[in-house]
Amino acid sequence: MPSPHRTLRGPALSPGAAAPTPGAAALLRWDDALIEIDAQGAITAIGPAPADCPVPTTHPDCVLLPGLVDTHLHFPQTRVIGSASGPLLEWLERSVFPEEARFAEVAYAAEVAREFCDALIAQGTTCAAIYGSSHPVASAVLFAELERRGLRATLGPALMDRNAPNEVLLEASAALDACAALVERWHGCDRGRLRVSIVPRFALSCTTPLMRGAADLAAQHGLWIQTHIAENHGEIAATAAAFPDARDYLAVYEEHGLVGARTILAHCIWLSDSEWDRVASADATVAHCPDSNFFLGSGRMTLGRATTRGIRVGLGTDIGAGRSFSVRRIAASAYDNALVVGDPVDAERLLWLATTGGARALGLGDVVGRLAPGFDADIIAVPRPRVDDAGLVDALLFRHDAPPVAATYVRGTRLA
């Protein structure tokens, strides 16, 4: 047996192989686990530490969990978090577009990229699906920072060629050429830790040639597609007016070749049954962003409409309409959201969504999201709340005053 590159020891919690079902425990628990990690950063073994184990507890008073997965957030909105200028379309105009325009400047983008990565690491987010601004250079700057800091991410510039100020628009062919250059430089970097995705912001901001070209580029390179759908009534009405021949919102994306098993759809609040059925049959995935939905007054997505159809769902902070980089905080918001819609969800299922569920929604379900042999050692150490074992998962997710994580590891390397 090769000796491990690194060993972590401590109480641990992880989703098991099976998805949680009502009443069935979905999490594996170890009172004192020993996790062995090889030189490539993969977990080779996890099990109870022996009584005479010479390895000290790595992070005293903490619980080890899989790293958290954020399936939807916006890099260039880092500095407009908390702007109460909604609803959606007004918020974009008043708060978002003026800020995103600043990302044409490399020095500004670089400064915010450092803050952005600091915030992810501090909250234990090891993997994120990120929208850039429309400026390809800002995405290149963020890729360089993500590479340096060791985070795992999927990222692309937000594609926009209409219905916004000129400073945040980029004409279709220039935008797609820039995406192709980003693919060349960054896609698959560090054994797949970084991936380029294709990000038509939403149908309202994209012409038909841009959406068609985006779909072609994604198909050509096997890239993931990220977009927004059915967030807000004003947005839905404007989309219907802009695409009068489409039968509904999802059809706009379907007709442009943007809906498939590598498509992440954010929000999905107001989808019809037909649209939900088609999301399921396309095997597209959903980023559930309840805190953002509360803050912009967008509405409530009913989680069960996705999960009962077998649709892959992850949690999204949706920075900066969401008010926190903490995926744990978003899990608490998802709990509240589920109560409001009368379809409650428990903490174990939410922890599953925040880890394995998010990983599956990003096509990484065999790579991260669990503490198990063969999975990459993306692990966080979370200060253990003072609570008995029965209440541990609730307390890990639902105590807003909990301190940030004590340590964040990707492939067994501690990030700073």
Ligand SMILES: [Zn+2]
């Ligand atoms: Zn968003």
